[in-house]
Structure formats: structure tokens, C-alpha cells
Amino acid sequence: MKPLLILLPSATRWPSLAALLEHEPTAVRADLQARLEQGTVGARDAVAALPDGSLFLSAGCIRRRGAVGVLGQVFTRPEHRRRGYCRGVLQALLSWFDMSGGKWLYLTTPADAAGFLFENFGFRVLHRGQRDGRPHVTMLRTPAHGHPTPFDLCDDRTTIRTATRADWPLLVALLQHRPGPDPRVPIDESAIAAETTITELIHQAESGLCKLLVAVCKGVVVGLGTLATDREGHRSYAMVLPFDKPPEGLRAALLEAARQQGYDQIDFPMQALAGAAPAQENTAPTQEGATPTEPGV
16 A cells, blocks of 8 residues: 655645544644645645545654654554554655655654664664653654754854744754753753644744744754743743854844833843843843843842
């Protein structure tokens, strides 16, 4: 049985995929539904599936922007397992990814699937951790004769813009190579949770709860800035990643976004935990001879 490759959007395919992935969290299903039914501007997503009438026996998807993708939702109905369906779906997705210019493909999976399945397709383990009390790993598949990570091509020249749903795989990739939003959490742990973290951040941005800015270099997201926009009054809070060396211009763009929202004082609580000052800043430009706001305690 040959897998069917579906390039998104493809609204008529959503009911079949939804029936297969009933076990997935609500936020994940909502993201997939949006990608299939409406499409995502700037994304290049695909689903591979084994159809049986209106049902999918097995399926998987790649969320992709540019040359970076994230493999996910690889699942076979329990009564149809051990027939090679999953391998067929994976091969269809990987062939499309490679032939269409994809280079770096990430995934998060239970640890027991890493060796018997994904390593056979060229994935290597990046991080090991726990999720829901079960060992998980993140993995990366790269071109045979290419750069080890997408960040190896980057330099200090960046463009700052608003993040969109299409940036999801680029943001997941960022958190595989840089610590996550809580500096107290080891990168092995934050990397395992990266897909959930980014899904929630994008949901909050689309709901008007926060503003997301990204610093982009050669098609790769190298920095992330978040600003809470649901706070009443003149004060809000923000975060810039990575903590130790945020891309030039990202913090200033975040403060300008805060000023436009009517905030005149911004706290950076996670910056304080990371020991990266300033942990508090006003949004007014510092004039020559003026004294910037002192870091918060």
C-alpha cells in the first residue's frame, strides 16, 4: 500500500486526520486543523497518510518553514501496527522533504522509538529528558554533506519582525540549541518541552495576550522576544531569548512595541533569574546625559 502525500492546505483531509489523532492534545489538533483547513502563510507543510476509504490507517506530518522542519504526529492505528505502515509514511515524508530543499528536520519522541525506528532514518539524539513521567528524546536529521545545524550559517546581521504560526518549526529549532524561557530549567528538559512551549506562545499571541517578535538571520530564527499585552496600567513584563546574548536590536524592538501598547515600564523577571541585567527598563529612549532606569531587585 502506497502512502498518499498531501501538501497543505487540504481542507477535505482534516476529518480523516482528526479521527486518527483523537489522542493528541487540543492545542496540537487546533494547530493541525488550521494548517489543513486554512493553510499558513509562509509555511510549507505536508502530511503523508495511508488511506482506507475515508479513514487514515497511519499518518505523519512535517511543519516546515524554509529549510527547517519538525516531524510530528506519526501514528498508526493499534490494530494495523507491525505492518510497516509507519515506515512507509516516514519514507514518503522524508523523500519529499529532501527533494524539496529541506535540510534540518527535528522531532520529539518517546525514547524507546529512537533506536528501533528513527535512527534508521538518519536521526541522531540531541537531548534526553522526561515528559509525563516517560523518557523522551529530541532528534535531528541533517544532510549528508551539509552544516550540522541551521545556526552554523548565521552571523550578527538580523531582521526583527513579528512572529507568526509559520515560524513554529524555526522556534522549536531555536529551543533545541538555546536554553528555554526559564533559566532554572536545564536545556535537556526545556528542549523536550519546546513544541508545547512554542504552541502555547503562538496561541497566546493569536489570542492577543502577548506580542511575539523574532530576530531572523538567513531564514533562521536566532532570537525570540515576548511582551505581555494583557496587563492593565502602565507596567508589563517581557522576555528576550537567548538570555546570555540576545540578538542586537531585539530588546529595543520589544521596548518600542511596549511603548506603542501604552506601557512605560517593562520588567524582565526571567532576565533577573538568569543574572542578565537590566531586569527592568522604561520604554522612553535614553537621551544624552540621562540615566537609564536602574535594574530591578
